[in-house]
Amino acid sequence: MTMDVTIYHNPDCGTSRNTLAMIRNAGIEPTVIEYLKHPPTREQLVKMIADAGLTVRQAIREKGTPYAELGLDDPVLTEGQLLDAMLKDPILINRPFVVTPLGTRLSRPSEVVLDILPNTQKGPFVKEDGEKVLDEKGKRIG
Numbered sequence: 001m002t003m004d005v006t007i008y009h010n011p012d013c014g015t016s017r018n019t020l021a022m023i024r025n026a027g028i029e030p031t032v033i034e035y036l037k038h039p040p041t042r043e044q045l046v047k048m049i050a051d052a053g054l055t056v057r058q059a060i061r062e063k064g065t066p067y068a069e070l071g072l073d074d075p076v077l078t079e080g081q082l083l084d085a086m087l088k089d090p091i092l093i094n095r096p097f098v099v100t101p102l103g104t105r106l107s108r109p110s111e112v113v114l115d116i117l118p119n120t121q122k123g124p125f126v127k128e129d130g131e132k133v134l135d136e137k138g139k140r141i142g
Contacts (some may be wrong), residue, residue, distance in 0.1 A: 004082065005032050016110075019096045026121050051103070057082065072085055
């Protein structure tokens, strides 16, 4: 399947690994950007957040980041200030963002990626934690 898919990936994140595996289960080899090593530009980040229908606050990762220490929960901070923090310390960018011609999503949970992939899953899919997402025919469970 030829489809231009990009995943902003963190290989240490189970959700990101599951998302990447579901993309590949659809027969698509995406462009994988390890965003901690190669963060998006400000323009790319703003576009991904907007295209995913999120606010900047919804795109910030709190868990396992310096979010609290940096006081990013302060409601007076502007979106620009939050973006500055995310670009300075990319671990603050929630993951994984996936961009396809069918849309952009923050794939949390990982099966959200199925909403922006063609219906070409090659068979069953089970997440790393054992949760079944796709049946033997590649159809979504639940």
